[in-house]
Amino acid sequence: MGSVAAALGLSSPLFTNAHLSSPNNSTSLSVEDANDLAMAKPSSSAVGLPNYKWRLLIAYDGTRYAGWQFQVSPPTIQCILEKALVQITKLEREHLLFVGASRTDTGVHAWGQVAHFITPFNYDSLDSIHAALNGLLPSDIRVREISAATPEFHARFSVKSKVYCYKIYNDSIMDPFQRHYAYHSTYKLNATAMREAAKLFIGKHDFSAFVNASRNDRVRDPVKTIFRFDVIEMGPLIQLEVEGSGFLYRQVRNMVALLIQIGKEAIPTDIVTKILATRDRRELAKYALPAPPHGLCLVSVKYNDEHLRLPSECPTTSLGRYHTISKCKLPFY
Secondary structure, eight states: OHHHHHHTTEESOSSOOOSOOOOSOOTTOOHHHHHHHHHTSOOGGGTTSOOEEEEEEEEEOGGGSSOSSOOTTTTOHHHHHHHHHHHHHOOOHHHHOOEESOOOOTTOEEEEEEEEEEESSEESOSHHHHHHHHHHSOTTEEEEEEEEEOTTOOTTTTEEEEEEEEEEEESSSOOGGGTTTSEEEOSOOOHHHHHHHHHTTOEEEEOGGGOOOOTTOOOOOOEEEEEEEEEEEETTEEEEEEEESOOOTTHHHHHHHHHHHHHTTSSOTTHHHHHHHHTOHHHHHTTOOOOOGGGEEEEEEEEOHHHHOOOTTOOOOBOOOOOOOSSOOSOOO
């Protein structure tokens, strides 16, 4: 462990997360959420030992992966990240307690996914483990940032809001460079009508009509708050950006699908209010199927400032490092 510790910047304890706190609100948790909540507490073997919590900011192209949630085959983002962390830290998966902020679905991308993990040791510097992680990860998954986190921080349960973006390429011919990241609509969409309809989602609503039954039968509170829902035109690209307190399984893709039908002028804008009022997923199915996953991206996860504060005497946040050379190594001609 000594050589590994030196290489990865391990040090003696500087700050201690001896008691890893749980969220205050644990109502309406799914089985998986309850497991994550239990995992957030140190095991009996770790009682009395220091624990250190680390926050990751992650970007990935979800094209090749079966979503975020851990499974070995077909591979998921969480599985690939955990394998790299296990190799670097020499800890077992159950000791890392790795948790992500959002369980993105198969084919969905992320620019601002957040996760945390636990170690029984501290780091003098995070630059080395940051470089090691990205060195082991495939090129379509990148850790953008690593920082120390307080015991109170939890990647999922501390979330204040999430921002998702859905891209639609609205032209007769698809841009081949957008094919993995935008849905192609050959129907000319009325962005003004879509914008008016999107405003009807804003506020606190029961979104039961916009949730799909999930494979793991998650039990979720269907009441969510949408803070904003913007429809932005950039030439042939229409970008739908939504920020909310949380989202149900496939809720964003279902909302987008309805807006696309409204953009085609196949249905009126006020259909949004009517479908919300039914609280019945079968009502939405009469008008739209979920939009394809590849147009969706998790842009950012927001937290309160107190959850993002750094512990005292912790290592500096790693944003990645540039390589430098002291002199030109090419011969002059």
